[in-house]
Every structure is written in C-alpha cells, then in structure tokens.
Amino acid sequence: MKMPPHARNNNSLPSPGGTHGSFGRPGAAMNFYATLLIALKALRVNLLRSALTMLGIIIGVAAVIIMIAVGSGAQEKVEAQIKSLGSNLLIVFSASASQGGARSAAGATHTISEDDAYAIARELPEYLVGAAPTLRGSGQVVAGNSNWSTTFYGITPDYFEVRAWTLADGRYFDPAEINGAAKVAIIGQTVATSLFGDESPIDQVIRIRNVPLTVIGVLAGKGQNLSGSDQDDVVLMPISTARNRVLGATVLAKSRSVGSISIKARDGVDLKIAEEKVRDLLRQRHRLQPGQEDDFNLRNLTEILQAREDSSRVMAMLLAAVASVSLLVGGIGIMNIMLVSVTERTREIGLRRAVGAKSGDILRQFLIEAITLSLIGGLIGVLLGSLGAELIGALAEWPIKLSPFATALAVSFAAAIGIFFGYYPARQAARLSPIEALRHE
Amino acid sequence: MNAPLIRTVALTKDYLLGDTRVPALQGVSLEIARGEFVAVMGPSGSGKSTFMNLLGCLDHPSGGEYWLDGEAVARLSDDALAGLRNRRIGFIFQHFNLLPRTSALDNVALPLLYRGLALADRHARAAQRLAQVGLTERAGHHPAQLSGGQQQRVAIARALANDPALVLADEPTGALDSRTGIEIMALLQTLNRDGMTIVVVTHEHDIAAYASRIISFLDGRVVNDRPNTPHDASADLAALPDPAAA
Numbered sequence: 001m002k003m004p005p006h007a008r009n010n011n012s013l014p015s016p017g018g019t020h021g022s023f024g025r026p027g028a029a030m031n032f033y034a035t036l037l038i039a040l041k042a043l044r045v046n047l048l049r050s051a052l053t054m055l056g057i058i059i060g061v062a063a064v065i066i067m068i069a070v071g072s073g074a075q076e077k078v079e080a081q082i083k084s085l086g087s088n089l090l091i092v093f094s095a096s097a098s099q100g101g102a103r104s105a106a107g108a109t110h111t112i113s114e115d116d117a118y119a120i121a122r123e124l125p126e127y128l129v130g131a132a133p134t135l136r137g138s139g140q141v142v143a144g145n146s147n148w149s150t151t152f153y154g155i156t157p158d159y160f161e162v163r164a165w166t167l168a169d170g171r172y173f174d175p176a177e178i179n180g181a182a183k184v185a186i187i188g189q190t191v192a193t194s195l196f197g198d199e200s201p202i203d204q205v206i207r208i209r210n211v212p213l214t215v216i217g218v219l220a221g222k223g224q225n226l227s228g229s230d231q232d233d234v235v236l237m238p239i240s241t242a243r244n245r246v247l248g249a250t251v252l253a254k255s256r257s258v259g260s261i262s263i264k265a266r267d268g269v270d271l272k273i274a275e276e277k278v279r280d281l282l283r284q285r286h287r288l289q290p291g292q293e294d295d296f297n298l299r300n301l302t303e304i305l306q307a308r309e310d311s312s313r314v315m316a317m318l319l320a321a322v323a324s325v326s327l328l329v330g331g332i333g334i335m336n337i338m339l340v341s342v343t344e345r346t347r348e349i350g351l352r353r354a355v356g357a358k359s360g361d362i363l364r365q366f367l368i369e370a371i372t373l374s375l376i377g378g379l380i381g382v383l384l385g386s387l388g389a390e391l392i393g394a395l396a397e398w399p400i401k402l403s404p405f406a407t408a409l410a411v412s413f414a415a416a417i418g419i420f421f422g423y424y425p426a427r428q429a430a431r432l433s434p435i436e437a438l439r440h441e
Numbered sequence: 442m443n444a445p446l447i448r449t450v451a452l453t454k455d456y457l458l459g460d461t462r463v464p465a466l467q468g469v470s471l472e473i474a475r476g477e478f479v480a481v482m483g484p485s486g487s488g489k490s491t492f493m494n495l496l497g498c499l500d501h502p503s504g505g506e507y508w509l510d511g512e513a514v515a516r517l518s519d520d521a522l523a524g525l526r527n528r529r530i531g532f533i534f535q536h537f538n539l540l541p542r543t544s545a546l547d548n549v550a551l552p553l554l555y556r557g558l559a560l561a562d563r564h565a566r567a568a569q570r571l572a573q574v575g576l577t578e579r580a581g582h583h584p585a586q587l588s589g590g591q592q593q594r595v596a597i598a599r600a601l602a603n604d605p606a607l608v609l610a611d612e613p614t615g616a617l618d619s620r621t622g623i624e625i626m627a628l629l630q631t632l633n634r635d636g637m638t639i640v641v642v643t644h645e646h647d648i649a650a651y652a653s654r655i656i657s658f659l660d661g662r663v664v665n666d667r668p669n670t671p672h673d674a675s676a677d678l679a680a681l682p683d684p685a686a687a
Contacts, residue, residue, distance in 0.1 A: 034554055034560070041542075041543075045542055347538060348540060350538075351534075351538045351540070351551075352551070352555070353499075353523065353526075354497070354499065354526060354532045354538075355526065355527060355532065355551050355552040355555060355599070356523055356524065356526050356527020356528070356552055356555035356556065356603075357523060357555050358519070358520045358523040358524075358555075359519060359520070359523075360520070361523075361555060433500075434499045435494050435499050435500055438499075438534070438538070
C-alpha cells in the first residue's frame with residue numbers, strides 16, 4: 001500500500017500488490033490439475049458413496065467390453081470357419097429316403113451318383129463354380145513301419161476349389177490320374193506328420209487296405225472344423241481309385257453312387273436360389289413326383305454357420321441392452337449424487353465464490369468431479385470387463401476378442417455420460433448466488 | 442493516496458418479495474479512508490448486511506455508485522466482481538467457513554488457487570500468512586482439530602492471503618467465547634496498525650468499541666457515523682484473569 005497502483009506488477013510474488021490497476025486477468029483461471037485434485041479429494045471423502053455411484057457405470061462398461069469381445073470373437077471364428085470350409089458351400093448327402101416307413105441315417109444308403117454331380121456342374125454353370133462328388137471311406141494308412149487310422153476321400157479336381165484346399169507341397173491330380181484310377185494320393189498335414197515326421201512325404205508310398213499309393217502332394221493345413229475334428233487328418237485320391245481299387249469289395253463300388261456332392265455357388269449368387277436349382281435338377285434326375293420326399297439331403301453349410309453367428313449376436317444384443325440400461329442408470333445415479341453433493345456443499349460453494357471463484361470455476365469443478373467419477377468407473381469397468389471376457393472365454397470355451405477400439409469407445413462413452421449427467425448439477429452449483437450460498441445452513 | 446478506499450454515492454438496494462419491492466438500502470453515501478477500522482452496527486433488518494454484501498462485491502446495487510480503490514464497481518459483470526473479491530477483499534465470517542477435511546495451509550491457500558498461482562507459490566504464501574496469525578505449528582491440522590479461536594485465525598490468514606486492500610469481517614466474534622473474541626479483535630487491531638483497512642459488522646457494542654469509527658444503520662439508512670477512541674484489545678486481554686490459573 002506504499003506504491004502507486006500503476007507501479008505494481010500483477011503477477012509478481014512474493015510482493016503482490018494489495019491494489020491493482022486491473023483485475024480478473026484471463027490467465028488467472030484455476031488450472032485444470034488443481035481442479036482435478038479438488039474433485040479427487042471430494043470423491044475420496046465419501047469413498048463408499050462414490051464407489052456405489054460408480055457401480056452402474058462399472059457394470060455398464062464391463063458389459064460393453066464383454067459384449068464386443070464375445071461378439072467379435074464369435075464373428076471372427078465363424079469367418080475363419082467359413083473360410084476353411086469354403087464359402088458359398090452346398091452339400092448333397094445321399095439318401096435319408098423312407099423305405100417301408102424306416103428312415104435310415106443320412107449318407108447310409110446311396111441314392112446320388114457321380115453322374116448327378118457332373119450333371120449339376122454341366123446344367124447349372126451360371127449358378128455354380130463346381131460340383132465335386134466324393135466317396136468316403138476310413139481305414140489304416142501304412143507307410144514303412146508307421147501306421148495311422150484316417151479318413152480318405154475319392155475326389156475329382158473340382159473338390160479342391162469347392163472345399164477351399166490348397167497344396168503346401170507337390171502337385172494336384174491330373175485328368176488322366178482321375179479317370180484312370182491311378183495309384184496316387186494327396187495327404188493332409190496330420191497324416192504327413194504322423195507317417196513321415198519331418199521327412200518329405202512326396203514320392204513316398206503309402207498303403208490303404210493294401211493298395212499302394214504314391215504321395216504326390218501335401219495339403220496346406222486348416223486346423224479343426226466346426227465340430228472340433230481335425231480337417232488335416234485326411235487322404236485324398238482320385239474317385240476312380242477309391243471306387244475301383246480301395247473300396248473295391250464294398251457296396252459303394254458297385255454303382256456310380258457317391259456319399260456326397262460338394263457344390264460351390266458363384267459369388268453374388270443367392271445361395272437359396274442355387275439350392276433350389278440343384279434340388280429341382282436332382283428331383284428331375286431321380287424322377288421324383290411332386291409331393292414325394294427328396295431322396296437326398298441338401299444342406300447349406302454357410303447358412304448353418306451364420307445361424308451360429310446370429311445366436312452369438314443375439315447374446316451380444318442382450319448384453320448391449322444390459323449395458324445401455326446400466327449406463328443410463330449409472331448416469332442418473334451420478335446426477336443424483338452430484339445434486340446431493342451440490343446441496344451439501346452449498347456453503348463451500350459460497351465460500352469459494354467469496355474468495356474469487358467465478359461461476360465458470362464452480363461449473364468446471366463439479367463437472368470434472370462428475371467426469372472423474374464416471375471415468376474411474378469406466379476404467380474399473382474396462383478392467384472387470386476384460387477379466388470377465390477372458391473368464392467367459394475360458395469357462396464357456398467361447399472365442400473372445402478384446403479390442404482396443406471397444407475399450408476406447410467404452411471409456412469415452414463413460415466420460416460422455418459424466419458430462420451429460422453432470423452438467424445439470426454443475427450448472428445448479430454455478431448458478432448459486434454467493435450470498436445465498438454463504439447463508440445456507 | 443488521499444483518495445478514499447471506499448466511496449459510495451446514494452447506494453440503494455431493493456429486493457423483490459413476490460410483486461412488492463422491498464427497499465433494503467435507501468441511499469447510502471459515505472467514504473472510508475485507507476487504514477480505518479470501522480464497525481458497522483444496527484439491528485437485523487437495518488440494511489447493514491445488505492451494505493456489507495455490496496461493499497464485499499458479492500451483490501449488484503439497484504442504484505447509486507460504489508468506487509473501491511478508485512474503481513467503479515456498481516455495474517461490473519459477475520466474473521469481474523469475482524476477480525475483484527479475489528484480489529482486493531478478504532472475508533472473515535462468523536462461522537469461519539473453513540473447508541472441512543482440508544488442512545489449515547490449504548484453506549489459507551484457497552484464494553491463491555483462484556488467482557491461478559502454482560502450488561509451490563500457494564503453499565509458500567499460505568505458510569507466511571499462517572505465521573502472521575501465529576499458527577505455523579498447526580499448518581497441517583484440519584479445522585476439526587482446531588479450537589474456535591484457531592479456526593478464526595486460519596480464516597483471517599485466508600482473508601490476508603492475496604494482500605487485499607480491505608478486510609470485511611461479518612460478526613467475527615459471534616461464534617466465540619468472550620476471551621477468544623477479544624483475542625481475535627486484538628489480532629485485527631494489529632493488522633489495522635500495520636495499515637490494513639478493516640470493516641467489522643457487529644451488533645455488540647463491546648466489539649464495536651475496538652474500532653476507530655462506528656457507523657450505525659437503521660431502516661436502510663445511516664443514522665449515526667462517529668469517530669471512536671478505540672479500546673486496546675491487547676490491554677483488555679492482559680486485564681482478564683488468566684484462564685490457565687482459574
């Protein structure tokens with residue numbers, strides 16, 4: 001008070017003037033860090049209350065995390081399975097025809113033939129990429145001193161494209177081998193490893209039912225299929241070889257009949273329409289009257305897989321509903337507690353206003369408190385949600401995929417809830433008149 | 442420095458009660474010079490609280506003018522008033538109004554926070570002010586761990602934090618026993634001797650007696666404004682029997 005006002009420096013310490021030529025400089029606003037500390041302190045004072053308030057947000061965010069982990073895990077698995085199975089896949093199994101009222105299991109009788117497959121491929125090229133007739137059998141494979149029990153298929157060249165097989169080594173069958181019952185085979189990864197270990201199986205001889213076959217190729221690995229069986233535990237041979245040499249004595253060899261036909265529809269073709277075309281053609285070839293049951297079994301595998309994906313999507317939708325209700329309730333809980341807090345702390349607000357807090361400072365303080373509450377809840381929710389998702393994955397053996405995107409989404413959503421539901425109480429606090437607030441009992 | 446610290450001209454304040462205008466202050470014109478120690482007295486409803494709210498820049502007048510330290514205050518925005526309170530006015534309340542579960546040091550530092558100072562600066566200055574009121578030892582204590590007199594001294598340290606031009610005390614001894622009340626008045630007298638302008642609102646003549654000027658309000662007007670030969674609070678304190686001996 002000994003200096004004229006204009007000689008004083010607004011910012012200097014430790015000798016700030018008691019009087020100034022100006023006041024309320026813009027830079028004088030409370031800094032964010034200090035506000036955050038006030039918020040944390042206020043939340044710590046009522047620790048139990050803060051924790052209970054966060055619960056809704058915690059559950060909501062955890063549900064979002066689990067939902068997305070389960071949803072995208074399932075989707076990823078189904079996509080991988082469709083990829084390994086071959087997309088746009090229809091399979092015709094033989095039989096399931098009624099014989100005198102007794103229904104036999106699909107594939108047990110033999111009502112479809114190799115010629116059906118060729119006819120399908122020939123008649124419906126605008127719908128199909130290929131139709132691969134398949135003869136299936138099982139037995140011991142022997143190579144030197146090793147033996148292995150496996151499944152073998154007699155196939156045509158279409159099989160590779162239709163079922164999405166590629167070679168890891170060697171070559172495909174040539175047409176002469178397919179037609180001429182050549183003694184050649186292409187083996188799956190599992191068979192190759194079991195019989196030959198680290199050695200190359202190419203040009204080695206394997207014996208199935210005492211028929212020697214030369215290995216000309218090894219399939220690229222696919223892993224497990226839908227039902228968990230090993231798709232790589234397989235031996236492929238020309239269909240004529242299977243029919244004439246390996247299965248020779250059995251019923252399958254007697255005619256041109258096959259166990260199944262795998263059909264791949266063209267991309268962009270509606271699988272339902274392709275399915276109908278194949279059904280019509282087969283019924284016509286089998287001379288079935290209208291009203292008579294199919295003597296074959298036509299399945300759309302992609303559809304079955306997608307149904308599975310749909311069911312996990314339903315689960316995800318359910319969780320999403322839980323999550324949004326929980327987040328809403330959590331948000332209302334935050335608003336409620338913040339309103340209580342504003343009332344409880346009216347005198348504190350009055351005091352802060354008296355010592356220089358602008359209404360914007362008060363607004364920020366309570367808003368940051370609400371956001372801190374919801375953000376901490378959100379982070380705990382992310383933690384519990386990730387743990388929960390891993391647990392569900394381990395216990396229910398569901399595929400789980402945690403995504404950083406989902407985490408960021410959930411956390412920012414939690415913060416948004418803090419802003420949305422915290423704004424009204426914060427505005428109430430900011431609007432209090434300092435005099436009224438100081439007088440509050 | 443001859444201009445008065447406070448100058449009001451025909452200051453009025455009306456309140457709306459339903460549809461009726463209730464005049465709480467009906468034209469108050471006065472000046473308070475730097476370094477004065479003023480007691481404002483009057484029964485409840487006399488307008489003294491309204492006047493103090495206006496002096497403290499907590500409220501806008503309905504009419505008239507108010508200059509604080511040469512600055513016209515009457516029509517400033519709310520935010521500008523907040524800045525003014527922060528830098529030029531220190532408040533002392535009857536019930537101390539300290540933040541609970543907050544250390545004495547942090548309570549004193551509160552106005553510095555709204556001034557935008559860094560933490561280290563805030564703590565350094567708050568510690569100086571606590572030393573000024575003799576509470577350095579208690580810097581880390583929470584209000585609940587302090588006696589009423591100590592709490593009021595923390596509040597005084599807070600009022601001094603920003604080196605204000607004016608200290609406004611609203612019934613500062615109202616919640617204290619008489620001995621502690623005199624201790625507080627002694628502290629305020631010391632501050633006043635060092636140059637601080639102090640305005641105390643009280644309804645107790647014993648307390649007003651420590652001021653150098655007494656202004657009395659009635660029905661929204663100043664009815665009496667007279668100089669006073671102040672009692673010496675320190676001397677009164679020394680004359681009291683020692684509570685430890687009693």
